[in-house]
Every structure is written in structure tokens, then in C-alpha cells.
Amino acid sequence: MTYTKLGDTGLDVSRLCLGCMNFGSGEPWMMNDRDASVDLIHEALDLGINFLDTANVYSTGESEEIVGDAVASANRDELVLATKVYWDMFDGPNGSGLSRKHILDQVEASLDRLDTDYIDLYQIHRWDDDTPIEETLAALDHLVETGRVRYIGASTMTAYQFTKALYTSDIEDYERFACMQPEYNAVDRHEEANLLEVCAGEDVGVIPWSPLAGGFLTGKYDRDDDTEEGYRAETDEYTRNRFTEENWAVLDEIRAIADERGVTPAQVSLAWPLHRDVVDAPIIGPGSSEHLRENVAALGLDLTDEEMTRIEAPKTPRWPAPGKD
Template identity: 75%
Template sequence: MTEMEYTKLGDTGLEVSRLCLGCMNFGSGQPWMMNDEEASLELLDDALEMGVNFLDTANVYSRGESEEIVGKAIEGRNRDELVIATKVYGKMGGYPNGQGLSRKHILDQAEASLDRLGTDYIDLYQIHRWDDETPIEETLSALDYLVETGKVRYIGASSMAAWQFSKALYESDLQGYERFTCMQPEYNLVDRHEEENVLPVCESEGIGVIPWSPLAGGFLTGKYDRDEEPTEGRATEDDHTEARFTDENWAVVGEVRAIAEEKGVTPAQVSLAWLLHKPVVDSPIIGPRTIDHLEENVASLDVALSDEELERLESPKSPVWSREIAGL
């Protein structure tokens, strides 16, 4: 059985498992979610037993349901051994101040997340997106207050332009506010636009990187075929996943499949191994829906890739960033 590995999150002293368990699947309301609390708790328990100590959720995932399930999973466990991450920004109600990154919304939602998680503190509290309508100084001040009062240990960010992230880091340094220690970008073998955006900032500033969608919504698992209409998976429900069906991306999948066959592993394991070989990446956020998928993902830690194999995987496309490509 694969032994879990651990690493420091960016330049911090915080140790996290090399794979982070994404908890967006734990909840109900969408066909691609697990829609089964008992099965969700079983998967969470198995992940924790395998050594995954890093769990990532958000207040908007099933409108708090995901956080509640995570809270049940960690109840009775040694809290000191766990790193719990959640997020704030998304719409939690159709009323004024029901979304965004105002001081009011952040402080209100931090308390709500703590209640749902059943914990006294959040290890990593992340802004889910950039808020054009709230000054970044107000957002940073509120996050700094949460750290000062002990309700949050570290703060992070997700999915934004490099200039926005750089501005936030600069303002933190200028005002003496708590600094973002982590970035959560979309990053995988076919979505490499962040190599031309926020990843260089993270590398130069010692920011931890925990990529979301490391398997491109299932596209990199090899479950789809170029000449066949998808009949299952995210591509049947998610335009973002189906939009990946381009010539360049199919060429990437071809190399993933070939290397997987040569090594006697799965395409998903090769795709995750590529991310794990990136020095800037600390802990990809996996989103398995079954125990078999969880075990398959964890086994990617045992897959070694040579420089030649890394080049084969990357050569079919060149990274380009724009707000449209990034979905911002």
C-alpha cells in the first residue's frame, strides 16, 4: 500500500499531505455529487486512514452541506493532526451582504463555517475569487482580524489574475496584515494557463500551490474518446469539461495513455504524477467519488516520470493566459 508523503505548504511550517482531499463532491443537488452522506463519510474516513491530513471545502459547496459532512467526519478525531481548509466569497443568500469579500460577509461566514465544521478554528481560510466591488484592504483587514483572534491559522486565495494577487501581497506587506500563504489555481496537463499567470508569482514569493481540477474534470483519466460523444461523467453536464475537447488536448491525452501503458499504471496516475513532479506544486486537490478512485489517486505518489516523459506530456501545447481562458 502506498505510504502517504507530506510537504510544507509554501514557505510556512505547516505540513500537509501531498494530496489534498477536495470535498466539493460531498453534498447534494447536482448529478456529479455523491448525494449520499454515508458514502461520503466512508470515503472521508478512508482518506484520513490513508494519511491524507488536508481537507478542502467551501461554504458554497451545497450551501454548507459539504462543511457539515466534513465536520461529522472529523468529529472525535485529534484536531491537531488535521489541516482543514474552507473558502469565502460565493453567494450564500439573496440578500444584501450575502456574498463577496466585505468585512461583514467574511466575519459572518467564518463563524458560520466554524459552526458547520464543528471546530474552534480553520487552518486555511481562502478567498474563493477576487471581489472587484470591495477594496482589497478591507478584505485583508478582516482576514487579519480572524488570524489575530485565533479563528484562522493561515489565509489563502484562489483563481485570480497575477496583478491582483501581487497587489494583495503588496498591500499586506505595506499595512502589516497577515499575508496569503497559499494559492489555489486551476492547473493540470491540459489547463496550463497559470504557468503564464499566477504560478511565477507563487514561486518567487514562496506561496504554496494546491491546484484544483488536477484531472481536468475527468478528461485526463482517459474516460473519453475523441471520436465518441460522451455519455457519462462531467462532460455530459459541464460545458467547461467538454470545452477541453480540442486537438491539442487530445494529443496530450494520447501521450498520457501511452506513458500509462508503458508503465503499467492508469492515465489518472500519470496525470497526477506530472503535477507532483512540479516544484511549485505542494498538494493537488483530488476529488474521488469512490474508494477505488481514492486508492488509485493515492497510488500516483509511487509513479516516477523521467525528464523525457515530462517533455512528452508537455510538448503538445504551449500555455497561454487570458481572463477568458481562466474563466474570470
């Protein structure tokens, strides 16, 4: 395993972050097996991954509980535990959002489920139009000051919103977002025209979600074939929306490079964001030991400039991306 600093912080994180949304029973495509989930986390730790990302909303807290169980015997000082807040946790007033009340209530619930005294990286899962950013940042700053949280981060918003948050922190002397979690992969490159320029200019770490585009970039789908029974695309519109001619052209190049190199399309697809200077640690979401080890092996794949260009040529990054505005 190799490690890097998260943005301009001194925090050491593995070059791959283990995404923990699969660990739970909220959807049919999740692992739906607590013991197997714990075993997979243990295997990731044994491979040197020290960075785990979950959220309170994943299976309504079940993912956090599984992570807490899995890391109970690990060296906490080496681990970087990340979770998120924003989405609905219960019906009724104050059940979601980024108000001071919701944040302070939910961080305590996350700490309990993770069975830890502090969260290394606490992230806002989305932007909240109904709460002033000053209120949100003041609450997050309080969590850092009181030791419940070490660093704060954000996910998935416009460049204007993120820039406003950073500058508000600077003006009000609040804790600054240390990282951004955007959707980013070889077929979803819209953030190159939105958030990534801000992150590069402001020395903010980048931990992309869905680096394999919901499984599309693993190469297990074909243009003319029906989706195989049990694949995520059977039930997940997110993956089916990747089935466009431009995206198939990108996948064609990835498959060709994989054949030339004697590796898998998933490994080429993960190597692509790892070769982008702005990216610190893509968030992988393996559902098996085989997939985990395949993902980790991508760290040893050194793509050439020519191969990077081949992968990128079919797409022109645009914001907002079609279907995402």
C-alpha cells in the same frame, strides 16, 4: 503518504489534498449520499491524507457539515481543514463578496458547520472588484489575530491582483496569503503564464484545483465516442470544453506513458503536477474508494524528464487562456 510544508510556512500537509466539493447534493454528479461521503473521508484519513479542502458555497454548506461529521473522531491536531468564502450564500444585500461583514459572518457559519474552534486555512474563493483589498485583508488579519483562522489563502485571480494583495499585506503589516489555489493540470497550463511565477517568487504554496481536468485526464473519454451515460461531461460544460485537438494530443501521450508503465492515465496525470516544483498538494476529488486509492497510488509514480516533456510538448501556456478571458 508523504507530506510537505505549505509554501514557506511550517505547516505539514499531505502531498494530496482531499477536495470535498463532491460531498453534498447540489449537483447530479456529486455523491448525493451523506454516509458514503463520510466513509470516503474516513478512508482518506486512514490513507494518511490530513489536508481537506471545502467551501461554504459547496451545496450551500452541506459539504462543510459532512466534513465536520467525518472528522469529529479524528485527531484535530493532525488535520488541516481548509474552506473558502466569496460566493453567494443567500439572496439579498451582503450575501456574497469579501466585505468585512460578509467574511466575519461567514467564518462563524463555517466554524459551526465544521464543528471546530478554528479553521486551518481560510481562503478567498475569488477576487472581489467591489471591495477594497485593504478591507478584505484587515478582516482576514483579524481572524488570525483572534484565533479563528491559522493561515489565509486565495484562489483564481490575475497575477496583478495577487501581487497587489501580497504587497498590501507587506505594507500594512497584515497577514499574508500562505497559498494559492489555481486551476492547473496537464491541459490547463495557463497559470504558468500568470500566477505560478508569482507563487514561486514569493514562496507561496500552490494547491491546484482540477488536476484531472474535470475527469478528462482520466482517459475515460475518446475523440470519436459519445460520452458514456452518467459521466460528468453529460451535464458539465467544464469537462466538455477540454475536448480540443491540443488536449487530445496531451492525453494521447499520457495514455501511451500509462501503457508503458502499467499504470492508469489518471495516475500519470496526477504525477505530472506532483513533479512540478511549484506545486505542494494537488486537490483530488474522488467519488469512490476505487478512485481515491488510484489517486493516492500516483504518489509512487516517478516520471522521467523525457516523459514530462512528452506530456507538455503539445501545449504552449498562454494568459489569458482561450475561453477564460
